[in-house]
Amino acid sequence: MKSAIPSLMVQGTTSDAGKSVLVAGLCRVLARRGIKVAPFKPQNMALNSAVTKDGGEIGRAQAVQAQASNIEPTVHMNPVLIKPNSDTGAQIILQGKALSNMDAVGFHDYKKVAMGTVLDSFERLTEEFDSVMIEGAGSPAEINLRENDIANMGFAEEADVPVIIIADIDRGGVFAHLYGTLALLSESEQARVKGFVINRFRGDISLLQSGLDWLEEKTGKPVLGVLPYLHGLNLEAEDAITSQQELANEVKLNVVVPVVTRISNHTDFDALRLNPDINLRYVGKGEKIDKADLVILPGSKSVRDDLDYLRSQGWDKDIQRHVRLGGKVIGICGGYQMLGKIIDDPLGVEGDPGQSQGLGLLNVNTVLTDSKKLTHTEAQLNLDGQVTVVKGYEIHVGKTIVQEKQPLILSSGEFEGAISECGQVMGTYLHGLFDEAKALSLITGWVNGSQIKQQNFEQLKEQGINRIADAIEQHMTLDFLFK
Known part of the structure; x- marks a missing residue:
C-alpha cells in the first residue's frame, strides 16, 4: 500500500471556499486506508469552538476533522484560535488556553511570536501521526496580511509543506479566483502549489472542460478535481449560519x-x-x-x-x-x-x-x-x-x-x-x-x-463526512496524496 505524504495544506481563494470540508474529507479518505492522520489549522478565527478532553479550546471545524480521522481532538490541532469580541478586538487562545484580548494591530505584531507556538504544535502532530492534513484560513492572497503570516503561505514556507488551492464555483468567477490568487503569490509560494480543486459544481462537466484546459495552460498547474455540489450536506459550520433545510412534512x-x-x-x-x-x-x-x-x-x-x-x-x-x-x-x-x-x-x-x-x-x-x-x-x-x-x-x-x-x-x-x-x-x-x-x-x-x-445526530455527522470522502474518491485524482 502506498503511504500518504507526510503533510498537505489546503488553502482557499476565499473564506467558505470549502477548505474545512475538503480537509475533513481527505482525513476520512486516509483513515479508510489505515493511515494514521490528523488535522491541523495553524490559525482559526471563529466563534464556534469545541472543548478537548484535556480542557482546551479549539475551533469546531478541527473537532469535526478529528472525528473524520477517527481520533480525539487535541489543542495542537488548532494552536491559535481568535474569537472576535468587537469589530477591532478579539480574545486570543494559544494551545487551548486564553491568552488575552488584543486589537487587530496588536495581534498582527504578536504573530511573530505566535509562529513558534504554531510550529511547536505542528511538530508534535508530525511526530505522532503518519500524515497531517492542514487547513489554511481565508485567502493566501490578502496583501495586507502577508507580513508575519502564520495562517497560509507564511506557515507553508516555514514548515515546507505542499499546497493545493480550492475555489467555490457556485459563487461565480472561479477561474479569476484561482488564476488571480496564484498570480499574487511569490515565486517560491507558487512553486509549492501542486494544483487546484474546484468545489460545488453543478451540471455537465463537459461544459467546464474548456475552462479547465485554459487554467492549466495559463498556470502550469493541474486541476486535481471538480467536486460536485452535495445537496443536503450536513456538516458543522466553522462560522457561517446555515439556513433551514427544505421541509417535507408539516412541522410540529x-x-x-x-x-x-x-x-x-x-x-x-x-x-x-x-x-x-x-x-x-x-x-x-x-x-x-x-x-x-x-x-x-x-x-x-x-x-x-x-x-x-x-x-x-x-x-x-x-x-x-x-x-x-x-x-x-x-x-x-x-x-x-x-x-x-x-x-x-x-x-x-x-x-x-x-x-x-x-x-x-x-x-x-x-x-x-x-x-x-x-x-x-x-x-x-x-x-x-x-x-x-x-x-x-x-x-x-x-x-x-x-x-x-x-x-x-x-x-x-x-x-x-x-x-x-x-x-x-x-x-x-x-x-x-x-x-x-x-x-x-x-x-x-x-x-x-x-x-x-x-x-441519531452523531450518525448524521458521520454520514456527512462519508459523503464528502466518497465524492473526493470519485472526483479527484488522488495520486498527489500519496508518495
Missing part, C-alpha cells in the same frame, strides 16, 4: 433563534435544523420574533453588548410578549445570562467594566470573571418530572447565582441551570443540549407536547 415545532452580533456556537442548533418535524428560523436585523413555539437565545462572545443589540431590535419586547402568550424560552450560555436580572462585568472581561440589566425572566444574577470554564459535561435533565441524560460541553466566563429551581443535575452531583417559577423559561450553560435524541424529545414535549422524529 416552530423554533426561532435571534442572531446577535457575536453569536457563538450556533452549531448547538444543528440537531434542530436537521429534524424534519422542526422548523428552525434564524431572525436577523430588522425582523421580528414571532410565530414561534420556542425562542432560543444563543451563546455570545460579548453578552452585554449583544443584550443591548437585542433591545435595539425590539426583541426584548417580542420575547416578553411570547412568554405572556404561553410560549417557551431557552437560553444557552450567554443567552442564559441575558435571561437573568443582572450581568456584572467589574473587571471589563468582555468590554468596558459595568453592569447591565438582564431580561428578568429568570431569578439569576451573573458576575463575569477572568477565568474561563472549559469542560465536557454529562447531566440528568428533569422537565415536568420526566428525566433523561444529556451530554455536552461548557465554554463560559462568569459565575451565575441561581434562586430558581434547577433542571439539571451534573454527574458531580451539583445542580446546573435554572427554570422559572412559571415553568416557561429555562437557561443552562450546556452546549449540545439538543444533540441527544431522547433529550430533544423531552424538550419538545415540554415546549408544546409534540412527539418528533428521533434522529
Whole structure:
C-alpha cells in the first residue's frame, strides 16, 4: 500500500471556499486506508469552538476533522484560535488556553511570536501521526496580511509543506479566483502549489472542460478535481449560519433563534435544523420574533453588548410578549445570562467594566470573571418530572447565582441551570443540549407536547463526512496524496 505524504495544506481563494470540508474529507479518505492522520489549522478565527478532553479550546471545524480521522481532538490541532469580541478586538487562545484580548494591530505584531507556538504544535502532530492534513484560513492572497503570516503561505514556507488551492464555483468567477490568487503569490509560494480543486459544481462537466484546459495552460498547474455540489450536506459550520433545510412534512415545532452580533456556537442548533418535524428560523436585523413555539437565545462572545443589540431590535419586547402568550424560552450560555436580572462585568472581561440589566425572566444574577470554564459535561435533565441524560460541553466566563429551581443535575452531583417559577423559561450553560435524541424529545414535549422524529445526530455527522470522502474518491485524482 502506498503511504500518504507526510503533510498537505489546503488553502482557499476565499473564506467558505470549502477548505474545512475538503480537509475533513481527505482525513476520512486516509483513515479508510489505515493511515494514521490528523488535522491541523495553524490559525482559526471563529466563534464556534469545541472543548478537548484535556480542557482546551479549539475551533469546531478541527473537532469535526478529528472525528473524520477517527481520533480525539487535541489543542495542537488548532494552536491559535481568535474569537472576535468587537469589530477591532478579539480574545486570543494559544494551545487551548486564553491568552488575552488584543486589537487587530496588536495581534498582527504578536504573530511573530505566535509562529513558534504554531510550529511547536505542528511538530508534535508530525511526530505522532503518519500524515497531517492542514487547513489554511481565508485567502493566501490578502496583501495586507502577508507580513508575519502564520495562517497560509507564511506557515507553508516555514514548515515546507505542499499546497493545493480550492475555489467555490457556485459563487461565480472561479477561474479569476484561482488564476488571480496564484498570480499574487511569490515565486517560491507558487512553486509549492501542486494544483487546484474546484468545489460545488453543478451540471455537465463537459461544459467546464474548456475552462479547465485554459487554467492549466495559463498556470502550469493541474486541476486535481471538480467536486460536485452535495445537496443536503450536513456538516458543522466553522462560522457561517446555515439556513433551514427544505421541509417535507408539516412541522410540529416552530423554533426561532435571534442572531446577535457575536453569536457563538450556533452549531448547538444543528440537531434542530436537521429534524424534519422542526422548523428552525434564524431572525436577523430588522425582523421580528414571532410565530414561534420556542425562542432560543444563543451563546455570545460579548453578552452585554449583544443584550443591548437585542433591545435595539425590539426583541426584548417580542420575547416578553411570547412568554405572556404561553410560549417557551431557552437560553444557552450567554443567552442564559441575558435571561437573568443582572450581568456584572467589574473587571471589563468582555468590554468596558459595568453592569447591565438582564431580561428578568429568570431569578439569576451573573458576575463575569477572568477565568474561563472549559469542560465536557454529562447531566440528568428533569422537565415536568420526566428525566433523561444529556451530554455536552461548557465554554463560559462568569459565575451565575441561581434562586430558581434547577433542571439539571451534573454527574458531580451539583445542580446546573435554572427554570422559572412559571415553568416557561429555562437557561443552562450546556452546549449540545439538543444533540441527544431522547433529550430533544423531552424538550419538545415540554415546549408544546409534540412527539418528533428521533434522529441519531452523531450518525448524521458521520454520514456527512462519508459523503464528502466518497465524492473526493470519485472526483479527484488522488495520486498527489500519496508518495
